[in-house]
Amino acid sequence: FGRNVVILESTTSTQEEARLLAEQGAAEGTLVISEEQTGGRGRMGRKFHSPRGKGIWMSLILRPEQPLHLTQQLTLLTGVAVCRGIQKATGIQTDIKWPNDLLLSGKKVCGILLESAAEDDRVRYCIAGIGISVNLKEEDFPEELRPIATSLRLAGGQALNRTVLIQHIMYEMEVLYKLYNEQGFQAIASLWEALSGTIQREVKVQSQRGVVTGVAIGLNPSGALLVKVDGDIVPVYSGDVEFHTR
Ligand code: BTN
Numbered sequence: 116f117g118r119n120v121v122i123l124e125s126t127t128s129t130q131e132e133a134r135l136l137a138e139q140g141a142a143e144g145t146l147v148i149s150e151e152q153t154g155g156r157g158r159m160g161r162k163f164h165s166p167r168g169k170g171i172w173m174s175l176i177l178r179p180e181q182p183l184h185l186t187q188q189l190t191l192l193t194g195v196a197v198c199r200g201i202q203k204a205t206g207i208q209t210d211i212k213w214p215n216d217l218l219l220s221g222k223k224v225c226g227i228l229l230e231s232a233a234e235d236d237r238v239r240y241c242i243a244g245i246g247i248s249v250n251l252k253e254e255d256f257p258e259e260l261r262p263i264a265t266s267l268r269l270a271g272g273q274a275l276n277r278t279v280l281i282q283h284i285m286y287e288m289e290v291l292y293k294l295y296n297e298q299g300f301q302a303i304a305s306l307w308e309a310l311s312g313t314i315q316r317e318v319k320v321q322s323q324r325g326v327v328t329g330v331a332i333g334l335n336p337s338g339a340l341l342v343k344v345d346g347d348i349v350p351v352y353s354g355d356v357e358f359h360t361r
Contacts, residue, residue, distance in 0.1 A: 143240075169250050172245075194307065194310075205280070219267075227244065251268065
C-alpha cells in the first residue's frame with residue numbers, strides 16, 4: 116500500500132479525490148495525500164480541521180472481497196494500523212476509542228472515516244480516510260477544539276516527520292489487511308481489543324437506536340461494540356462513545 120501515491124497541495128477533501136480515482140479504476144493501495152483540506156470531513160457530517168502542513172490528511176483506496184455490511188471491520192482494522200504505525204514511528208502510544216478515534220490522554224489525535232461504494236451488498240471500493248494531527252501547536256486548533264483535541268507534537272514535545280509516519284502506517288495497513296484476508300476478522304478484533312481504551316469501561320453510546328449505557332466488553336464478529344446493560348449484552352453498530360464516570 117502507498118506505492119502509488121498522489122500528493123496534492125490543497126483539496127477540499129482527499130476522500131473526494133480518492134473516490135474519483137477509484138471510479139477511474141485506480142488499484143487497491145492507491146493513496147491520496149494533501150498538505151491541506153479546505154473541506155475536511157468527519158463522521159456524521161462533521162467538519163475535520165485539516166490545516167496546511169501540520170498533519171497527515173490522506174485517503175487509501177481498498178477493494179475488499181467482503182460484503183458491504185462488514186465494512187465496519189475495516190474501520191477497526193484501520194484504527195489498529197494507525198495506532199501501531201504511530202507507536203512504531205514515534206514511540207507514542209495512543210488509545211483506540213470505538214469505533215475509530217485515536218486518543219492521547221483522553222483527547223482526540225486522529226480520526227478515521229471509512230466510506231464505501233457498493234451495488235446491493237457487493238462492495239465496489241472503500242476509501243479509508245485518515246486524519247492525524249501531527250505537528251499542530253495549541254494555537255493551530257480553533258478555540259472550540261482545544262479542550263478535546265491534541266497533536267502528536269503536543270504529546271511528544273517535538274515536531275515529527277510525516278513521511279516516516281505515513282510509511283509505517285502504510286506498512287501496518289498492508290500487514291493487517293493481509294492477515295484479515297487470510298485469517299478473518301477475529302485476528303484483527305483481538306488486536307483491537309488489546310489496544311482499545313474502550314473495553315471494560317463504563318460507556319454511554321449515542322447509537323441510531325437511542326442511548327445505550329453500560330460496560331463495553333468487546334466486539335462481535337461483525338465489529339459491533341458489545342455493551343453489557345443490566346445483564347443483557349447489546350451490540351452497537353454505529354454511534355459515538357462517551358466515557359462514563361460515576
Ligand atoms: C472523524 O473524526 O469523524 C473522521 C475524520 C476523518 C478525517 C480524514 S482526513 C483525510 C480524509 N479526508 C477527509 O475529508 N476526511 C478524512
